[in-house]
Amino acid sequence: GAGVSQSPSNKVTEKGKDVELRCDPISGHTALYWYRQSLGQGLEFLIYFQGNSAPDKSGLPSDRFSAERTGGSVSTLTIQRTQQEDSAVYLCASSRDRGRFDTQYFGPGTRLTVL
Amino acid sequence: QKEVEQDPGPLSVPEGAIVSLNCTYSNSAFQYFMWYRQYSRKGPELLMYTYSSGNKEDGRFTAQVDKSSKYISLFIRDSQPSDSATYLCAMSRNYGGSQGNLIFGKGTKLSVKP
Numbered sequence: 001g002a003g004v005s006q007s008p009s010n011k012v013t014e015k016g017k018d019v020e021l022r023c024d025p026i027s028g029h030t031a032l033y034w035y036r037q038s039l040g041q042g043l044e045f046l047i048y049f050q051g052n053s054a055p056d057k058s059g060l061p062s063d064r065f066s067a068e069r070t071g072g073s074v075s076t077l078t079i080q081r082t083q084q085e086d087s088a089v090y091l092c093a094s095s096r097d098r099g100r101f102d103t104q105y106f107g108p109g110t111r112l113t114v115l
Numbered sequence: 116q117k118e119v120e121q122d123p124g125p126l127s128v129p130e131g132a133i134v135s136l137n138c139t140y141s142n143s144a145f146q147y148f149m150w151y152r153q154y155s156r157k158g159p160e161l162l163m164y165t166y167s168s169g170n171k172e173d174g175r176f177t178a179q180v181d182k183s184s185k186y187i188s189l190f191i192r193d194s195q196p197s198d199s200a201t202y203l204c205a206m207s208r209n210y211g212g213s214q215g216n217l218i219f220g221k222g223t224k225l226s227v228k229p
Contacts, residue, residue, distance in 0.1 A: 004158070033216060042221035043159070043203060059216060091158055101147065101166070104217065106158030 002026065004107035006092050012113045013082055021077045021110045025094030032075050033095075033104060034067055038088035046090075049075065050097060082114045118142050121204055121220025130229050134191040138204035138220045141185065145206040145218075148180045150189045153201045153222065162202075163189070194227045201225070 005024045013019050025032050034046040045059040049069045060066070064082075069075040079086055089111050093104040121138045128134055136150075147166055151159035165171045168182045177190040191198055201224045205217040 035219075043205075043219040045216035045218070048216050056216065093158075101164060103161050103164075106160065108156070108158050 004092055004094050004105055006090075006107040006110050008110060009108065010111045010113075012115065014115050015084060016081055018078065018080045019082055019112065021079075021090050021112070023075045023077070023092030023094075023107060025073065025075070025092070026105055027073075029094035029096050029105075030072065031095040031097045031102070031104075032069055033093040034075070034077050035091045035093065036088045037091055037109070043091070046077070079112075082112075084114050087112055087114045118218050119204060119206060119220045122223055123221050125224040125226060127226045127228060128194055130194060130196060130227055132194050132227070134189075134194050134198070134225060134227075136189040136191075136202050136204075136223050136225070138187050139185055140187070140206060140218075142206075142208070142218075143182070143185070144208045147207045148178070148187050149205040149207075149217070150176075150178055151203040151205055151219075153203060155200075159203055194225075196227050196229050199226050 004026055007022045030051045032049045035043050036046055037043045047067045048056040064080045067077045089109040091106050091109045093106045095102040095104045119138055119140045149164040150162045152162050153159040163173055163178045165178050165180045168180050171178045175192045179188045201222040203222040204220040207217050
């Protein structure tokens with residue numbers, strides 16, 4: 001079946017602009033995660049949505065970052081007033097949230113470059 | 116000190132070699148221990164997971180967890196050029212259902228030369 005898809009695959013923006021990154025999870029997966037992968041920091045958790053519960057935003061690095069998930073499916077990560085240190089690959093993952101262990105399936109990522 | 120430490124390498128081995136990849140961690144609350152493989156320009160994919168201490172084998176891959184030492188390992192036997200990728204260890208605190216957010220090591224870049 002179809003995996004997690006993300007768009008755009010690449011995004012180049014100028015410092016100070018806002019960007020929106022999209023994630024389409026695997027159909028039927030109730031949990032959705034955003035991570036950021038950069039050379040210096042590795043893969044870091046940003047935010048986690050689980051069903052209708054309030055999202056876990058504990059990994060968001062600043063209030064310039066926000067995310068929403070509409071209808072329990074598609075999610076959008078928004079970065080306002082982008083900075084050069086926001087340059088990274090943004091990865092989305094989804095999981096079923098059933099059973100003892102719940103595999104997180106990752107999308108290919110959006111490579112963000114802030115000039 | 117980061118919660119999970121992993122030597123970034125790079126690690127280069129000849130085809131057929133046994134590869135050993137390792138991570139250490141500091142948080143004794145971690146319950147699940149995972150190894151992800153990531154090819155260039157792709158998202159990570161789960162290779163294996165282990166709950167608590169012990170060994171787990173899957174084909175050429177063996178995962179080991181030693182909770183007393185806070186040390187986990189992934190062994191790859193008879194390594195192949197197709198194993199060339201970045202290997203990331205990951206851990207989570209939760210038991211049952213969604214694991215919540217994963218804590219990743221920085222990844223070890225492996226190259227297997229024909």
